Amino acid sequence: MPPLWRKLDVSQDLPIYIRHEDEAYYAREYIAKGGFKASEANRLILNLKKTVDRRGQKDWYYKEQSIKQFARELASLLGENTVVATIPTSKCKTDPQYDSRLEDVLIAAKRLRPSLCVEQPIEITETLTAAHAGGSRRPDEFYSHLQWKGFSQTRDHVVLIDDVLTTGSHFQACKRLLLERVPGIRVIGVFWAKTVWPSDIEEIEE
Secondary structure, rough: OOOOEEEEEOOOOOOOOOOOOOEEEEHHHHHHHHHHHHHHHHHHHHHOOOOOHEEEEOOOHHHHHHHHHHHHHHHOOOOOOOOOEEEEOOOOOOOOOOOHHHHHHHHHHHHOOOOEOOOOOOOOEEEEEOHOOOOOHHHHHOOOOOEOOOOOOOOOOOOOOEEEEOOOOOHHHHOOOHHHOOOOEEEEEEEEEEOOOOOOOOOOOO
């Protein structure tokens, strides 16, 4: 395991929907409400999440650099022939504001590690209000909007990637669907950052 990446374990304060039996890894800690200057993780994540209406502007360069860095670090983590997929974002692919950042990360990671098996077995059926904008963080709510697309061939494992792990809601919803459709499949979460909450910020209440 490269030193950058850490495994979530029971000795930590786990995100509220992550269970002890879940297998998940993260590289950095994103400081909630911290802004660009709070940490390297904040800078990388906020650049990665630049909205698509910034395309063509000078600051779009920083989004592209974040995509490349996430891809390099992901490629350093994943072994040969790893099956990898994205956790769907809150915007469906037909939405004009849909951001393909995670798919772009996997495209770049596959260039670095050609043996990666990139799949997209799950999609979201309609755009939802993002959690940070006041949308639901409940796994069952997100699950109800997921659509099964399937794998290109039989798979015994899949690594689900996302940029930030806050509550684990989207991971749990996707894991539930995967286990329903492919019983016994090993589901692993890999997140570029895990949200931490400074003591002066009220934590999320579900």
